[in-house]
Amino acid sequence: MDVQVIANLEELKLSGKDITMICHDHLPKHLFQNLKSLEIVSDKSDNFSIGFLQRFHNVERLKLRNSSYKEIFSNGEVEKQAGMLTQIKSLKLWELSNLLHIWEQCYKLDSVFQNLETLEIWWCNNLINLVPSSASFENLTTLEVSYCQRLKNLVSSSTAKSLVCLMKLRIDGCKLMTEIISSEGDVEEDEIVFSRLKWLSLECLDSLTSFCSGNCTFKFPSLEDLFVIDCPKMMIFSFGVLSTPRLREVRKNWGLDKGCWEGNLNTTIQKLCNNKLPPMVPFSSRFLYLRLLCHQ
Template sequence: MTYSTAKSLVNLETLEIRYCHKMEEIVMKQDGEDDEDKEIFFSKLKLLELDYLRTLKRFSGHSYTFRFPLLECVTITQCPRLTMFCPGAIYASHLQSIRVRRDIVDHHRDIWMTDLNNTIQHRFMTQEHSSFEEIFPSLDQIIDFMGKIPPFKVLHIFYLGKLKSIWKDDFQLPPIHQNLRSLSVKSCCNLVKLAPSSASFENLRSLSVSGCHQLIHLVTSSTAKSLVSLEWLAINDCKKMEEIVMNETNEDVEGGITFNQLQRIVLTDLPSLKMFASQSLTFEFPELEEIKITGCPQMKKLGPGVLKTPKLSKVKIEGCDMEWEDEGDLNKTIEMLCSAKDSVN
């Protein structure tokens, strides 16, 4: 489309372009047109999908300013020549998900960086397994971007083989994570720390980590105290993980640690896991209903501290199930089920 046509699309809510095998750009400049100081306002666009456009190089090759005040999701599939969105400024304050797939054997990955151009450039100009060693920079650096990074609720980090940290280990964590509700990390085999000890995730509801073989622990006790909204916790295939919560101070945690909303815990294929927490911490799980532990041969109890699980009704350890009608002793149950399995073997 031309600039004038794009300017007229003020009520457009969805833009999907597929299988146009000679298309090189979406918005083009008309002959003799000056693109300086020109703005295109897609005032109602919420969804943008670009699929199977083998020759597409960019959304626009001209320095227009694009404004997408309601855009929430961008999906790009098999556009192998796409290396940038546009050379001009982009404003998309509600953008939460950028899903890209380079070729037919690749998987969709949700990626969020500082802006749409940076995300496309890094996704399409690097190898399939990214060379990123970190994702979010230090607090001082992030301040410069705060006008461009909207709050986001979902963060999926997959197949970053060289990733060592997600956030810089600053004293004060950048505030861009504060609205995060779902965090999923998969196959980041060199990740050594999920978050700095100062990290706080009051709004996080689901946390899933798998295939991260350098993690020794999941979170520190100070970060665990902030997980007041967490409802679902799943840890899978982390070969070196020895405990879920590490007490970084080696002192009693005042008031203990209460997972107010946690309903389900799934721990799978963690060969080094010994306990949920190795130190004598008090844990309260007022809403926990189910815990499942499979492939954790060294784990014989949850921890040496006090455990309170008033609603726990189902425990499954290495394929052995136990259901409670009243509150039971979780540590004794884990020990008993592990002993029962060992005797069978």
Template sequence: MHSYKVVKKTSSQACFLLIGFQIFPNLEDLYLESKDASALLRSLCPQDFYDKLKVLNLFCFHDAHATFPIDLLPRFPKMENLIVGCSDFKELLPSRLDGVEKHAIVLSSIRHLELDSLPCLEHLWKSNSQLDQALQTLGTLVVQNCRSLIYLAPSRASFQNLTNLDVRNCKGLVKLVTSTTAKSLAQLTIMSIKDCGMVTEIVANEGDGIKDEIVFSKLEILELHRLPSLTSFCSEKHSFDFPSLVEVTVRQCPGMKFFSNGALSTPKLRSVNLTKVEKKNLNTTIQQLSTQTKAQIAESSSS
């Protein structure tokens, strides 16, 4: 065999880690707990020691002052998947970060970020001009069971290559993204927001009074499930263009009265599934657009 994959490792001794990498030089997937990470940070090893590692799992950092081991990441320059779970971090990336550029380079290689069962997590990172651009290559973002999460990302965060956004059971989340961040989601194909009891809108108002056109160029599927506080996708008068959207599902969102206040375009919309929603008020635009789509199909069929 030319490659090996380790799903879980229980020893907390640095020597075990070093020997393990010598035995399995093509190791691609590593599971670390708090003591393991500390041991690895103290170890001395060649710069290219972990060059083949693609998946890093960080779990069980249970401490009142637990901090995400950001200094560990530069050891894995080829890492593409970062999975963090069952820990007490308050933030993923610290506000005061030494060597921001070095860490930003490592973060820029991450394609898949999954955060699960982080009850103390309040934000991924606070507003920082360099870190706001650090996850530009991220393709998949999964956030679930993070009950203290206040907002998904700072107002100027950009996710230009994000294709899949999945947020579930984040009870403290009020608004998902700002209009600035929304404008960066040109590659997003699936957005799924479920079981977030405090969410009032998906695209939040930044309070600058500017009404922009926001284009979700590749979004095909939009799922909004069990969001009892949701009143709209966006309450501001931004215009929204969904040129690729084919399916919208809104389930158990009893407070949702309309989709958006601005102009709305969904030329390819095929399916609108609504349950426990004021259908007559869910932006009659949605229903009108469905009618328009049928008319367009009929017209193209007859021509």
């Protein structure tokens, strides 16, 4: 092992076997002092070992992929290692087929991810909730959730209020998701402002009926790009007051086709819903139909 080479590493990928080996070796305390990005793959453990991060004092980007975790952060470990998690700016969870939750509802981890800027979750098919309703992400700029088949909503209205820095939101292929923001309790009037959100994409969401089914007021003062693609049950964007002063179209595909706009967002979504193609149209016919629509 070339200690000097390891000491200069800024990116590292480890397997579950590598973790076991490192934990049993008496390595220098500051061996990984320059490491900024850590990826862990093929770990057969039920839980991610947060204590293992003690060896990586300056890691800012953490990616966990193709592992057996049922839970990422357990309360006992987080209380001891909270300082290690506050340095994480990017967290990516990919292909964690056993994952049920990132942490349980009863855990109070509000401040642990105060510096998190990017959260990406892909192909976690058993994930039943993203984060507890008490979770706060005040510095998050990018949130992407794709192909998490058991998720029924993304975040609570309380968590949504904390997303004051969010600039990009993409939800794709979550077949059971009925709404993006879940309303809480009997709150009749609530206001959520996504002050910096510029880009929003809702794709292949078979069960989505609206962005939020509650009576929340939503303000999107910076939103310019909105994609609503293959969301067959989406009849309205939201039921409360809605403000999108910079939005000029809703795009229904990734092509160069001009988007749709009917004066306001709810009316536009209703128009797109009424113009949806009939089911079971062959792909070639569907493509031709879309081309004809573009030339009308």
